[in-house]
Amino acid sequence: MSAAADMHETPEVAPTRASGRWVNAFRTPGGIVGLTLMALVAVLAIVGATGIGPDPSAQDVRESLQGPNGSHWFGTDQFGRDIFARVCSGLANSMRIALVSVTAAALGGVLLGILAGYFQGVVDRVVGVITNVLFAFPSLLLALALAATLRRSWLTVAIAIAVVYLPIFARVARGPVLTLRNAEYVLAATAIGRSRLSTLFAHVLPNILGILVVQVTLSLSWAILTEAALSFLGFGTPPPAASLGGMVYAAQTLTSVAPWMLYAPGAALILAVVGLNLLGDGLRAALDPRGGGR
Numbered sequence: 479m480s481a482a483a484d485m486h487e488t489p490e491v492a493p494t495r496a497s498g499r500w501v502n503a504f505r506t507p508g509g510i511v512g513l514t515l516m517a518l519v520a521v522l523a524i525v526g527a528t529g530i531g532p533d534p535s536a537q538d539v540r541e542s543l544q545g546p547n548g549s550h551w552f553g554t555d556q557f558g559r560d561i562f563a564r565v566c567s568g569l570a571n572s573m574r575i576a577l578v579s580v581t582a583a584a585l586g587g588v589l590l591g592i593l594a595g596y597f598q599g600v601v602d603r604v605v606g607v608i609t610n611v612l613f614a615f616p617s618l619l620l621a622l623a624l625a626a627t628l629r630r631s632w633l634t635v636a637i638a639i640a641v642v643y644l645p646i647f648a649r650v651a652r653g654p655v656l657t658l659r660n661a662e663y664v665l666a667a668t669a670i671g672r673s674r675l676s677t678l679f680a681h682v683l684p685n686i687l688g689i690l691v692v693q694v695t696l697s698l699s700w701a702i703l704t705e706a707a708l709s710f711l712g713f714g715t716p717p718p719a720a721s722l723g724g725m726v727y728a729a730q731t732l733t734s735v736a737p738w739m740l741y742a743p744g745a746a747l748i749l750a751v752v753g754l755n756l757l758g759d760g761l762r763a764a765l766d767p768r769g770g771g772r
Contacts, residue, residue, distance in 0.1 A: 509760025515753030522746070523573045526566030526720075534559060534567040535718045543736045553738040555728065561739065565746050567720035572750065575632055575715070576701035579639035584694055586640070587647025592686075594648070595655030596678050605652070609645035617642045621704055625713040632715045635708055639701050650693050651686060658682045688761075695758035699751045706747055722747050 525531050538558035546553045552561035594605035612620070624638035658664060659682065667677045708714040709723030717724070722743040729739035 506760050506763060508756045509763075512753050512756030512758075512760055515749050516757055519569060519573070519746075519750045519753055522566045523570040526563070526568070526570035527574075531566055532560040532563040534563040534720045536560070543732070545736075546738055552742040553736065555725075555736070555739055556732060561725075561742050564720040564725060565722070565742050568722040568725060568743060569746055569750065571632060571715055571719060572702050572705050572722055575636045575639065575705045576698045578633075579636040579701050580643065580694055580697045582636070582640040583643040583697065584647050584690065587644040588651045588690060590644075591648040591651025592655050592678060592683060595652040596659050596674070596682060602652075605648060609648050612641070612645040618704065618707055621708060622711065622713060625708050630713065630716050632719070635705055635714055638708070639704050642704070643697050643701065646697065647690070647693060650689060654686045654689060655682055658685055692758050692762045695754050695761060699754035699758070702747065702750050702754070 526534070536559060538554075541550070541554050541558040542556050544550055544554045544558075550560050550562065552565060555561055555564070590605045590608070594602040615623075621638040621642045624641055625635055628634040628637065664677060664681050667681050668674065672680070705714060706721070706723030706726070709721035710727045711723075712727075714723055715721045725743035726740060726747075729736070729743070733740050
């Protein structure tokens with residue numbers, strides 16, 4: 479949230495000026511590394527989602543706890559399941575949950591935030607109460623409570639994460655809208671007869687897209703970590719579906735015997751989170767007007 483919030487001070491940037499800087503995000507060292515890591519994560523997730531590799535649920539006790547070799551690139555677990563296949567499947571599951579939850583949180587939170595910032599009054603007070611109530615709970619604790627209350631499934635985890643991150647998007651959107659509502663081109667659009675709602679979506683929303691894109695990339699990494707934490711605690715995607723957090727939990731008691739069981743899912747989590755954070759940082763630097771796109 480902090481990276482996106484840094485851009486609130488100069489929200490009156492024309493969308494055309496910001497759009498010309500998108501390519502600069504991939505010219506910085508961090509942006510290039512982030513894009514490379516996310517390309518690797520995407521390939522592994524596609525392998526897991528399409529079932530190109532071995533069956534991640536197939537068990538063969540005769541091959542249990544084998545180290546990395548030509549047949550099993552990342553080794554096998556205590557049930558003889560291929561860890562590479564399970565890492566790919568776990569990444570696909572994590573990315574699916576992160577994309578669904580962040581999309582839902584962004585749509586709902588941004589809508590509430592821009593309505594509150596633009597119309598103010600009763601709308602702003604109601605949205606403020608909702609966000610303050612949600613912010614009163616620690617994010618992981620709130621997600622854990624929601625996931626434990628609802629029926630256990632990947633969609634339940636996505637809903638829980640979406641509720642947690644909805645107020646963040648509302649706050650991120652509301653801040654710059656408070657300034658933009660008094661910008662000259664917004665007042666001029668209203669003066670020539672455009673409705674306030676039309677002006678909001680035609681002139682205000684496009685000017686905060688840069689901030690929102692940065693927030694989305696950062697929230698995706700947080701969502702992946704939250705999903706892994708819920709799975710580690712036993713409230714994530716139920717088995718036999720693979721989950722990176724569940725794999726880390728299962729590897730705890732076997733680390734001294736089969737350390738590859740811990741290293742593989744841990745490395746996959748690091749790749750996804752670091753890649754998204756570097757990509758978000760590259761986008762922030764490219765879209766921040768004070769940085770000149772550097």
